[in-house]
Amino acid sequence: MATYTTATITQKYHDAIVDWQKKNFPDLAILERHWDDHFKGQPPFRLLAKIGEVKTDTIDYGQYTGRKKFEQAKDMVGNMFFSSRDIIKAQCSTELGSIQQHRITLDGAISDKGRFAVLRIMAEELRHAYQMFWVLDNDPSWKKPGLGDVAKQTIEDLLSMELGDHVLDAFNIDFNDFLDNVTYATVIDLVGKYQLEMQQVFSYAPMARSMGPMLQEEAFHLGSGRTLLKEIGQMAARGEGDYSIQDMQKALNLWFPRGLEMFGNEHGGETAVTFGFKDKTNGVAQTEYIEEVKGVVTNVNVAMIQEKVSTLSREAARGVLEEVERSGDPSRGVRPEDILRVPDVKFFRKRGDEEVIFQPYDVAGALLLEGNKPISPDSYLEFLGTVLPARFIGSREYDKYVSQMREFFANQRPEPQV
Numbered sequence: 001m002a003t004y005t006t007a008t009i010t011q012k013y014h015d016a017i018v019d020w021q022k023k024n025f026p027d028l029a030i031l032e033r034h035w036d037d038h039f040k041g042q043p044p045f046r047l048l049a050k051i052g053e054v055k056t057d058t059i060d061y062g063q064y065t066g067r068k069k070f071e072q073a074k075d076m077v078g079n080m081f082f083s084s085r086d087i088i089k090a091q092c093s094t095e096l097g098s099i100q101q102h103r104i105t106l107d108g109a110i111s112d113k114g115r116f117a118v119l120r121i122m123a124e125e126l127r128h129a130y131q132m133f134w135v136l137d138n139d140p141s142w143k144k145p146g147l148g149d150v151a152k153q154t155i156e157d158l159l160s161m162e163l164g165d166h167v168l169d170a171f172n173i174d175f176n177d178f179l180d181n182v183t184y185a186t187v188i189d190l191v192g193k194y195q196l197e198m199q200q201v202f203s204y205a206p207m208a209r210s211m212g213p214m215l216q217e218e219a220f221h222l223g224s225g226r227t228l229l230k231e232i233g234q235m236a237a238r239g240e241g242d243y244s245i246q247d248m249q250k251a252l253n254l255w256f257p258r259g260l261e262m263f264g265n266e267h268g269g270e271t272a273v274t275f276g277f278k279d280k281t282n283g284v285a286q287t288e289y290i291e292e293v294k295g296v297v298t299n300v301n302v303a304m305i306q307e308k309v310s311t312l313s314r315e316a317a318r319g320v321l322e323e324v325e326r327s328g329d330p331s332r333g334v335r336p337e338d339i340l341r342v343p344d345v346k347f348f349r350k351r352g353d354e355e356v357i358f359q360p361y362d363v364a365g366a367l368l369l370e371g372n373k374p375i376s377p378d379s380y381l382e383f384l385g386t387v388l389p390a391r392f393i394g395s396r397e398y399d400k401y402v403s404q405m406r407e408f409f410a411n412q413r414p415e416p417q418v
C-alpha cells in the first residue's frame, strides 16, 4: 500500500466544495451510511487531499530534465504556468463532470452492488476534485502579481460548471441509462488512468504527488466498470435484463470516440512532454489505450459466448470469437451480432486528424460512399442515428456535434481520397 499524508484545503474552498456536493451529489450520505454493508474493512470515505510520494525528486522529461521538480507555481515561467493550470483545471473538470453524469441514471442501477459501486466512484471523483483544489490552494504562488488570484478564479470557474460547460466533450454528455454509467467507468475512466499514470512524472511536484493515491482509487472504478459490463453482457447473451448486445454496442460507439479524443490530437502532446508534465505523447498513450480497450472487450465477448454456448471452455470460446471476427460468419451458433466490436478510430470523430473528423466513416472504419463520393453530412447523421443510442440523438451534445460538423464543412471541404 502506497504511503501518503493527508491535508485539507482553506475553509472557504472546503465549504464551497461541500456545498457543491450537496447540490450535485446528495446521495453521498447514503454511501456513508451503508459503507460497511458493501466495503467492509476498507477505510471509509473522507473528503481529503492525499499527498503521496514522487518516484524521483528531479524532472525526468523535457527541457528541465535533471532539475529539481518545481515546488512553486511561480517558478514555472512563460507558457508553462498556464499550461499546468490548464491541465489541473481539465483534470478537475473531469472529476466534477463525471459526478454530474453518473447521478442522472444512478437510480437505474442493475443491482445494489452496481449502485454502490457507482456511489463509491462518485465519492472518489469528488475527492479527486478536492485534490486538484488542494494543488491550487496549497501553493500561494498561484496568485501572481499582474495575473490576479489564478487559484481562486480557477476554483470558482470549476464550481460553476454544469454539464455542457466542461473542458472535455466526454464530460458533457448526459447519461441515457445505467449502461452509460458502466460503459463510461470502463472506457472513460480508463483514459483517466492513462492520464494519471503519465502525470506521475509531473514537473510541478504537488501535482506529481497527487497521482499515486488517485491511481489507487481509479483501479476500483475500472474494476467495477469491467465487472458490471461483463455481467450486463452475460445477461444480454441469455436474453435477460434491460440491455441487449446491440444496446451495449451503441453505448460503446458513443463513448469510445470521446475517450480517444481525451488524449488530445494524436499527432500532438509534445509540449506536455517538453514541460515535463507527462512522459508520453498523445499518440503513444492513445495506442496503448486502444489495445487495452480491445482486451477488455475481448473478455466481455468471451464471457458472452460462454454464456450462449455453455459447453465451451474459455479457450474454445476465444477460438469461436476469433473465427467470427475473422470471417464475419456465424460459428458454433455465435453470430457476428452476438459479439461487441471496438469502433474503428476513424468513426464518429470531431477532434484530431483533419482527414478523419466529421468524415462519414462507419463503425468498422469504412468510408460510407454514394457512388464514388463520400455520403453527405445529412446522410451521415441519418447513419449515426442507427448506431448511437436513441436518446443521444437530438440531445444537447448531439446538437453540438451537428453544428460543429456544419461549421466544419462550411469552412472547408476536403474530399477524402477514395
Ligand SMILES: [Fe+2]
Residues within 6 Å of the ligand: 095, 124, 125, 128, 192
Ligand atoms: Fe477521478
Ligand SMILES: [Fe+2]
Residues within 6 Å of the ligand: 121, 125, 189, 192, 218, 221
Ligand atoms: Fe474514476
